[in-house]
Amino acid sequence: MLDDLLAAKRISVEQYEVFVLFHVNELGRKTLERMTMAYFMEEPENTEFKGTGFAFYDGRRSVFRDIYRAINFVSKKLKEAEDDNLGRPKAE
Numbered sequence: 678m679l680d681d682l683l684a685a686k687r688i689s690v691e692q693y694e695v696f697v698l699f700h701v702n703e704l705g706r707k708t709l710e711r712m713t714m715a716y717f718m719e720e721p722e723n724t725e726f727k728g729t730g731f732a733f734y735d736g737r738r739s740v741f742r743d744i745y746r747a748i749n750f751v752s753k754k755l756k757e758a759e760d761d762n763l764g765r766p767k768a769e
Contacts, residue, residue, distance in 0.1 A: 678762075682754050695747040713741055 679701075683693045699709040716737060 692747045696751040
């Protein structure tokens with residue numbers, strides 16, 4: 678069904694790749710969880726959270742936001758497709 682969403686252009690190639698990499702298998706989910714936890718537990722080197730220090734950490738956070746946003750978007754589209762298929766009679 679995931680490939681069908683991609684073929685129908687309901688999700689982008691980038692969203693497809695992020696979903697497959699970080700959500701489809703246990704290793705990907707664990708890796709993303711470990712990366713996220715490591716980042717958020719990391720102590721900032723710069724105690725003044727402004728200027729380039731802020732830009733650096735905000736940039737790193739935006740990567741995680743994009744990953745989670747793509748996973749959530751594709752999950753939503755998969756759920757919508759599943760709901761659509763449940764309402765249709767199966768072809769014989």
